[in-house]
Amino acid sequence: MNAPHLHTYSTPQAGSAAVAAELRAMVARQPQAVVGLPTGGTPQALYAEMVRLAREEAVDWTSLVGFNLDEYWPIDAAHPASFRTFMRQQLVEPAGCDAARFHIPSGEVQRSEIEAHLGEYQQAIRQAGGLQLQLLGIGLNGHIGFNEPGSAADSEARLVELAAVTRERARDQFGGSPVPTHGITLGIADILRAQRIIVMAFGAEKSSVVHSAIEGEVSDACPASLLRHHANVTWVLDTPAASELSLMS
Ligand code: GLP
Numbered sequence: 001m002n003a004p005h006l007h008t009y010s011t012p013q014a015g016s017a018a019v020a021a022e023l024r025a026m027v028a029r030q031p032q033a034v035v036g037l038p039t040g041g042t043p044q045a046l047y048a049e050m051v052r053l054a055r056e057e058a059v060d061w062t063s064l065v066g067f068n069l070d071e072y073w074p075i076d077a078a079h080p081a082s083f084r085t086f087m088r089q090q091l092v093e094p095a096g097c098d099a100a101r102f103h104i105p106s107g108e109v110q111r112s113e114i115e116a117h118l119g120e121y122q123q124a125i126r127q128a129g130g131l132q133l134q135l136l137g138i139g140l141n142g143h144i145g146f147n148e149p150g151s152a153a154d155s156e157a158r159l160v161e162l163a164a165v166t167r168e169r170a171r172d173q174f175g176g177s178p179v180p181t182h183g184i185t186l187g188i189a190d191i192l193r194a195q196r197i198i199v200m201a202f203g204a205e206k207s208s209v210v211h212s213a214i215e216g217e218v219s220d221a222c223p224a225s226l227l228r229h230h231a232n233v234t235w236v237l238d239t240p241a242a243s244e245l246s247l248m249s
Helices: 012-029 044-057 083-092 111-127 164-169 188-192 204-215 223-229
Strands: 005-009 034-037 065-068 070-073 133-136 158-161 182-185 197-201 233-238
Touching: 005 012, 012 044, 012 133, 012 197, 012 233, 044 083, 065 083, 065 111, 070 083, 111 158, 111 182, 188 223, 197 204, 197 223, 204 223, 204 233
Parallel strands: 005 233, 034 065, 034 133, 133 197, 197 233
Antiparallel strands: 070 182, 158 182
8 A cells, every 4th residue: 555645734725726836837848738627615726726827827727638527417517516517617717728628527418328428438538648637625424526435446437326425515505406316426446547646635524534544444435545556646635634644744
């Protein structure tokens, strides 16, 4: 098993700015860099910083290629709580990215088409040369993407049933209408194929799961612990999220 790099910052903004600076350096070297992207509350400060860099420091993200991790299923692309809407609003439009280069699994496909759709999605990642960097958040139950507890290290892109805690957390975004029972997600194996992985976790509510993922048993009970199968993982934490680690950086 591999020990990850741990970087702890005083605020989520400081950690997010460090990740944004890495992305800026990546596109400076290679404008068409290929990055895997999460949604949720965690990456919002990162995406806001990428927008600021575009507007105030003329950083050009137009050639950046993005592949999102997951989407609810079923869901209309235009639904206000879809991850497609989230990406368009938080990053793609305000940062001046090219929407045609930003990919996200479709929550609109029929159940019988999901397997083929996700196979094509994996193929598109391979054709782009694979993910150079996978950015991740972590769920309170240790999920990454929609890989809920019980997801195996060799799991591929697939339809999954969402955990109760995941649906509960999403309730506000759905404003009273029911949260979908399922999601479609890249698997743990897809995530582990990335050349490099950065996991972001902020706030005291994540301290326990961060501890389990980094210092607990490597087990599918905490899917993020399976990242220790990868040799190049960096955790970007704020001080509260790092507070239960015995080896604080
Ligand atoms: C969501 C997403 C994950 C995300 C996680 C954490 O359900 N599918 O990709 O990392 O849950 O969410 P948050 O950042 O809001 O805590």
